Amino acid sequence: MTLMDAIRQRRSIRKFEDRPISAEHVQTLEERITKINEKTGLHIQLITDRPEAFKSFLAHYGGFRNAANYIALVGKDTGALDEACGYYGEDLVLFAQTIGLSTCWVGGTFSKKKAFYEAKEGEKLCLIIAIGYAAEKKEAHKSKKPEQVMEVEGEAPQWFMDGVRAALLAPTAINQQKFTFILKEDGSVEAKAGKGPFSQVDLGIVIYHFEIGSGRSLSEDGNN
Numbered sequence: 001m002t003l004m005d006a007i008r009q010r011r012s013i014r015k016f017e018d019r020p021i022s023a024e025h026v027q028t029l030e031e032r033i034t035k036i037n038e039k040t041g042l043h044i045q046l047i048t049d050r051p052e053a054f055k056s057f058l059a060h061y062g063g064f065r066n067a068a069n070y071i072a073l074v075g076k077d078t079g080a081l082d083e084a085c086g087y088y089g090e091d092l093v094l095f096a097q098t099i100g101l102s103t104c105w106v107g108g109t110f111s112k113k114k115a116f117y118e119a120k121e122g123e124k125l126c127l128i129i130a131i132g133y134a135a136e137k138k139e140a141h142k143s144k145k146p147e148q149v150m151e152v153e154g155e156a157p158q159w160f161m162d163g164v165r166a167a168l169l170a171p172t173a174i175n176q177q178k179f180t181f182i183l184k185e186d187g188s189v190e191a192k193a194g195k196g197p198f199s200q201v202d203l204g205i206v207i208y209h210f211e212i213g214s215g216r217s218l219s220e221d222g223n224n
Protein backbone atom coordinates (compact mmCIF):
# COMPACT_ATOMS: atom_id res chain seq x y z
CA MET A 1 0.00 0.00 0.00
CA THR A 2 1.36 3.43 -0.94
CA LEU A 3 0.99 6.54 1.22
CA MET A 4 -1.58 7.82 -1.30
CA ASP A 5 -3.62 4.62 -0.81
CA ALA A 6 -3.32 5.19 2.93
CA ILE A 7 -4.63 8.75 2.52
CA ARG A 8 -7.70 7.40 0.71
CA GLN A 9 -8.36 4.57 3.18
CA ARG A 10 -7.64 6.29 6.50
CA ARG A 11 -10.49 7.16 8.89
CA SER A 12 -10.33 8.09 12.57
CA ILE A 13 -10.92 4.81 14.43
CA ARG A 14 -11.98 4.96 18.08
CA LYS A 15 -13.05 1.34 18.64
CA PHE A 16 -10.20 -1.14 18.66
CA GLU A 17 -9.83 -4.90 18.93
CA ASP A 18 -8.97 -6.07 22.43
CA ARG A 19 -5.46 -7.30 21.58
CA PRO A 20 -1.96 -5.88 21.83
CA ILE A 21 -0.05 -4.50 18.87
CA SER A 22 2.16 -7.31 17.54
CA ALA A 23 5.86 -7.27 18.44
CA GLU A 24 6.70 -6.92 14.74
CA HIS A 25 4.44 -3.88 14.35
CA VAL A 26 5.80 -2.31 17.54
CA GLN A 27 9.34 -2.71 16.22
CA THR A 28 8.51 -1.23 12.80
CA LEU A 29 6.79 1.75 14.40
CA GLU A 30 9.64 2.28 16.87
CA GLU A 31 12.14 2.32 14.00
CA ARG A 32 10.19 5.01 12.16
CA ILE A 33 9.76 7.07 15.34
CA THR A 34 13.49 6.87 16.11
CA LYS A 35 14.33 8.13 12.61
CA ILE A 36 11.95 11.08 13.00
CA ASN A 37 13.29 11.95 16.46
CA GLU A 38 16.89 11.81 15.22
CA LYS A 39 16.08 14.05 12.26
CA THR A 40 13.92 16.62 14.05
CA GLY A 41 14.82 16.65 17.75
CA LEU A 42 11.21 15.77 18.59
CA HIS A 43 10.69 13.29 21.45
CA ILE A 44 7.88 11.13 20.04
CA GLN A 45 7.14 7.96 22.01
CA LEU A 46 5.07 4.84 21.39
CA ILE A 47 3.19 3.85 24.55
CA THR A 48 1.71 0.33 24.56
CA ASP A 49 -0.69 -1.52 26.88
CA ARG A 50 -1.50 1.62 28.85
CA PRO A 51 -5.27 2.19 28.70
CA GLU A 52 -5.38 4.66 31.63
CA ALA A 53 -5.42 7.81 29.46
CA PHE A 54 -8.62 6.54 27.84
CA LYS A 55 -10.29 5.58 31.10
CA SER A 56 -11.87 8.95 31.64
CA PHE A 57 -15.40 10.17 31.18
CA LEU A 58 -14.29 12.32 28.25
CA ALA A 59 -12.67 9.40 26.41
CA HIS A 60 -15.66 7.13 26.98
CA TYR A 61 -18.07 9.87 25.98
CA GLY A 62 -15.87 10.51 22.93
CA GLY A 63 -16.49 6.92 21.81
CA PHE A 64 -13.19 5.19 22.61
CA ARG A 65 -13.32 1.42 23.22
CA ASN A 66 -10.33 -0.84 23.97
CA ALA A 67 -7.93 2.05 23.35
CA ALA A 68 -4.70 1.04 25.09
CA ASN A 69 -1.88 2.22 22.83
CA TYR A 70 -0.89 5.65 21.66
CA ILE A 71 1.81 7.77 20.13
CA ALA A 72 2.72 10.61 22.49
CA LEU A 73 3.80 13.69 20.54
CA VAL A 74 6.32 15.42 22.77
CA GLY A 75 8.88 18.07 21.89
CA LYS A 76 10.55 21.34 22.84
CA ASP A 77 7.95 23.87 23.91
CA THR A 78 8.45 26.39 21.10
CA GLY A 79 6.06 28.07 18.66
CA ALA A 80 7.01 25.48 16.02
CA LEU A 81 5.98 22.41 18.06
CA ASP A 82 2.34 22.08 16.99
CA GLU A 83 3.00 22.18 13.24
CA ALA A 84 5.94 19.76 13.55
CA CYS A 85 3.79 17.34 15.58
CA GLY A 86 1.09 17.56 12.90
CA TYR A 87 3.51 16.92 10.05
CA TYR A 88 5.46 14.03 11.60
CA GLY A 89 2.45 12.63 13.47
CA GLU A 90 0.62 12.31 10.17
CA ASP A 91 3.66 10.57 8.67
CA LEU A 92 3.22 7.97 11.44
CA VAL A 93 -0.57 7.81 10.98
CA LEU A 94 -0.25 7.05 7.27
CA PHE A 95 2.64 4.66 7.78
CA ALA A 96 0.58 2.80 10.42
CA GLN A 97 -2.26 2.55 7.90
CA THR A 98 0.06 0.90 5.35
CA ILE A 99 0.93 -1.88 7.82
CA GLY A 100 -2.67 -2.59 8.87
CA LEU A 101 -3.03 -0.41 11.97
CA SER A 102 -5.65 2.28 12.54
CA THR A 103 -5.39 5.56 14.41
CA CYS A 104 -7.21 8.56 15.81
CA TRP A 105 -5.64 11.91 16.64
CA VAL A 106 -6.71 12.90 20.15
CA GLY A 107 -6.25 16.45 21.36
CA GLY A 108 -9.08 16.71 23.85
CA THR A 109 -10.88 13.48 24.71
CA PHE A 110 -8.22 11.81 26.83
CA SER A 111 -6.78 12.29 30.30
CA LYS A 112 -3.48 14.15 30.09
CA LYS A 113 -2.94 13.47 33.79
CA LYS A 114 -3.20 9.71 33.34
CA ALA A 115 -1.12 9.63 30.16
CA PHE A 116 2.32 7.96 30.29
CA TYR A 117 5.13 9.74 28.50
CA GLU A 118 8.53 11.24 29.16
CA ALA A 119 9.11 14.98 28.84
CA LYS A 120 12.59 16.34 29.43
CA GLU A 121 13.16 19.85 30.73
CA GLY A 122 11.69 22.39 28.32
CA GLU A 123 9.55 19.76 26.55
CA LYS A 124 5.79 19.31 26.60
CA LEU A 125 3.14 16.89 25.41
CA CYS A 126 1.36 18.35 22.40
CA LEU A 127 -1.29 15.66 21.91
CA ILE A 128 -1.59 11.92 21.32
CA ILE A 129 -2.60 9.53 18.54
CA ALA A 130 -4.54 6.42 19.58
CA ILE A 131 -3.37 3.36 17.64
CA GLY A 132 -4.45 -0.26 17.30
CA TYR A 133 -6.39 -2.76 15.20
CA ALA A 134 -9.74 -1.37 14.03
CA ALA A 135 -12.96 -2.88 15.36
CA GLU A 136 -15.26 -0.56 13.40
CA LYS A 137 -15.82 0.66 9.85
CA LYS A 138 -16.23 4.35 9.17
CA GLU A 139 -17.46 6.52 6.33
CA ALA A 140 -15.26 9.27 4.92
CA HIS A 141 -15.72 12.62 6.68
CA LYS A 142 -17.81 15.44 5.19
CA SER A 143 -15.53 17.68 3.22
CA LYS A 144 -15.24 21.23 1.98
CA LYS A 145 -14.80 21.74 -1.75
CA PRO A 146 -11.32 22.46 -3.17
CA GLU A 147 -12.38 26.04 -4.10
CA GLN A 148 -13.09 26.75 -0.42
CA VAL A 149 -9.54 26.00 0.70
CA MET A 150 -7.43 27.40 -2.15
CA GLU A 151 -6.38 30.73 -3.60
CA VAL A 152 -5.15 30.69 -7.20
CA GLU A 153 -5.07 33.30 -9.96
CA GLY A 154 -6.44 31.68 -13.11
CA GLU A 155 -6.47 27.95 -13.63
CA ALA A 156 -4.77 25.74 -11.05
CA PRO A 157 -2.29 23.17 -12.38
CA GLN A 158 -3.07 19.47 -11.93
CA TRP A 159 -0.36 18.87 -9.29
CA PHE A 160 -1.77 21.68 -7.15
CA MET A 161 -5.33 20.29 -7.36
CA ASP A 162 -4.03 16.81 -6.49
CA GLY A 163 -2.34 18.30 -3.42
CA VAL A 164 -5.48 20.16 -2.33
CA ARG A 165 -7.64 17.04 -2.78
CA ALA A 166 -5.22 14.99 -0.67
CA ALA A 167 -5.31 17.73 2.01
CA LEU A 168 -9.11 17.56 2.09
CA LEU A 169 -8.89 13.85 2.98
CA ALA A 170 -6.75 14.66 6.03
CA PRO A 171 -7.94 14.49 9.61
CA THR A 172 -8.44 17.89 11.22
CA ALA A 173 -9.62 18.76 14.74
CA ILE A 174 -13.45 18.53 14.84
CA ASN A 175 -13.22 18.20 11.05
CA GLN A 176 -12.80 21.98 10.85
CA GLN A 177 -10.69 22.00 7.64
CA LYS A 178 -9.63 25.59 8.36
CA PHE A 179 -6.66 25.91 6.05
CA THR A 180 -5.81 27.56 2.75
CA PHE A 181 -3.30 26.63 0.06
CA ILE A 182 -2.12 29.63 -1.93
CA LEU A 183 -0.42 29.25 -5.31
CA LYS A 184 1.88 32.23 -5.75
CA GLU A 185 2.95 33.87 -9.01
CA ASP A 186 6.44 32.37 -8.78
CA GLY A 187 4.88 28.88 -8.61
CA SER A 188 5.58 28.33 -4.92
CA VAL A 189 2.88 27.27 -2.49
CA GLU A 190 2.03 28.80 0.86
CA ALA A 191 -0.15 26.96 3.36
CA LYS A 192 -2.02 29.03 5.95
CA ALA A 193 -3.84 27.94 9.07
CA GLY A 194 -7.20 29.41 9.98
CA LYS A 195 -8.30 30.08 13.55
CA GLY A 196 -9.53 27.22 15.71
CA PRO A 197 -8.43 24.57 18.20
CA PHE A 198 -5.26 22.77 17.13
CA SER A 199 -5.20 24.67 13.83
CA GLN A 200 -1.37 24.65 13.77
CA VAL A 201 -1.37 20.87 14.24
CA ASP A 202 -3.94 20.64 11.44
CA LEU A 203 -1.64 22.77 9.27
CA GLY A 204 1.25 20.32 9.67
CA ILE A 205 -1.09 17.43 8.86
CA VAL A 206 -2.52 18.98 5.69
CA ILE A 207 0.93 20.06 4.46
CA TYR A 208 2.02 16.42 4.75
CA HIS A 209 -1.02 15.32 2.72
CA PHE A 210 -0.50 18.08 0.15
CA GLU A 211 3.09 16.98 -0.38
CA ILE A 212 2.09 13.35 -0.95
CA GLY A 213 -0.79 14.31 -3.26
CA SER A 214 1.13 16.87 -5.32
CA GLY A 215 4.52 15.18 -5.28
CA ARG A 216 6.12 18.51 -4.26
CA SER A 217 7.76 19.62 -1.06
CA LEU A 218 6.55 22.89 0.45
CA SER A 219 9.83 23.62 2.17
CA GLU A 220 12.88 24.39 0.05
CA ASP A 221 15.07 21.68 1.55
CA GLY A 222 12.27 19.12 1.76
CA ASN A 223 12.71 18.77 5.51
CA ASN A 224 9.82 20.95 6.55
Ligand SMILES: Cc1cc2nc3c(=O)[nH]c(=O)nc-3n(C[C@H](O)[C@H](O)[C@H](O)COP(=O)(O)O)c2cc1C
Residues within 6 Å of the ligand: 010, 011, 012, 013, 014, 062, 104, 105, 106, 107, 108, 109, 110, 138, 140, 141, 169, 170, 171, 172, 173, 174, 175, 198, 201, 202, 205
Ligand atom coordinates in the same frame (compact mmCIF):
# COMPACT_ATOMS: atom_id res chain seq x y z
C1 LIG B 1 -5.45 17.84 15.86
C2 LIG B 1 -6.60 16.89 15.98
C3 LIG B 1 -7.22 16.70 17.22
C4 LIG B 1 -8.27 15.77 17.34
N1 LIG B 1 -8.83 15.56 18.59
C5 LIG B 1 -9.79 14.60 18.73
C6 LIG B 1 -10.31 14.29 20.03
O1 LIG B 1 -9.93 14.87 21.05
N2 LIG B 1 -11.23 13.30 20.13
C7 LIG B 1 -11.68 12.61 19.04
O2 LIG B 1 -12.52 11.71 19.20
N3 LIG B 1 -11.24 12.91 17.77
C8 LIG B 1 -10.29 13.87 17.60
N4 LIG B 1 -9.79 14.14 16.35
C9 LIG B 1 -10.27 13.41 15.15
C10 LIG B 1 -11.19 14.28 14.27
O3 LIG B 1 -12.44 14.42 14.88
C11 LIG B 1 -11.31 13.63 12.87
O4 LIG B 1 -10.04 13.60 12.28
C12 LIG B 1 -12.27 14.41 11.95
O5 LIG B 1 -13.57 14.36 12.46
C13 LIG B 1 -12.27 13.86 10.52
O6 LIG B 1 -12.61 12.50 10.47
P1 LIG B 1 -11.62 11.41 9.86
O7 LIG B 1 -10.32 11.51 10.62
O8 LIG B 1 -12.30 10.07 10.07
O9 LIG B 1 -11.41 11.72 8.42
C14 LIG B 1 -8.74 15.07 16.20
C15 LIG B 1 -8.13 15.29 14.95
C16 LIG B 1 -7.07 16.18 14.85
C17 LIG B 1 -6.40 16.35 13.53
